[in-house]
Ligand SMILES: Nc1ncnc2c1ncn2[C@@H]1O[C@H](COP(=O)(O)OP(=O)(O)OP(=O)(O)O)[C@@H](O)[C@H]1O
């Protein structure tokens with residue numbers, strides 16, 4: 500794969516979308532070919548799966564169904580967009596990826612992490628990000644930043660969101676080379692500067 504794959508992770512309201520837009524603009528100014536995607540979603544079929552996943556009326560959805568739907572949405576996005584873009588040499592920025600399933604469905608809901616990794620590897624054609632940023636902040640503070648109506652996952656209790664946060668930190672600790680933790684409550688521009696320095700290092704490698 501000629502391109503670079505960079506993902507942004509972290510709990511609700513932690514600043515993922517803000518940082519991804521700042522980085523996309525930075526790279527576009529440098530005349531880089533950039534693609535910005537979000538998960539679950541990014542292509543029509545995956546956006547339809549997203550609607551099912553986030554629908555607050557789907558109270559009966561089982562944990563396993565939830566995990567597999569995230570993987571299904573991801574498989575479609577990888578096949579349709581991510582793999583071809585990386586082959587073409589593009590820089591792909593993705594708002595959430597497999598680490599989200601480890602954090603939310605694994606650490607959050609208690610699904611076996613090894614099982615998620617196994618299915619994840621299959622769903623993603625073994626594509627792993629070259630670099631991952633985890634926007635970290637206290638769950639309560641992140642949630643309080645969200646002004647819109649909360650979706651099915653966001654509505655879960657604080658204890659769940661705290662498990663997700665600890666999960667992300669654990670993922671980062673186990674893979675310091677790939678995963679960089681950003682302090683989500685620092686000023687946006689400060690966080691952006693750290694993002695740029697990590698990305699520049701990756702692009703030179
Ligand atoms: N470093 C920051 N300091 C203060 N406010 C911020 C910072 N970064 C983002 N925000 C604000 O916090 C809110 C949530 O940010 P953003 O949408 O980027 O987070 P997110 O992680 O993408 O959230 P979501 O889980 O909803 O996708 C926005 O109103 C944004 O402007």
Ligand SMILES: [Mg+2]
Pocket residue numbers: 515516517594
């Ligand atoms: Mg966002």
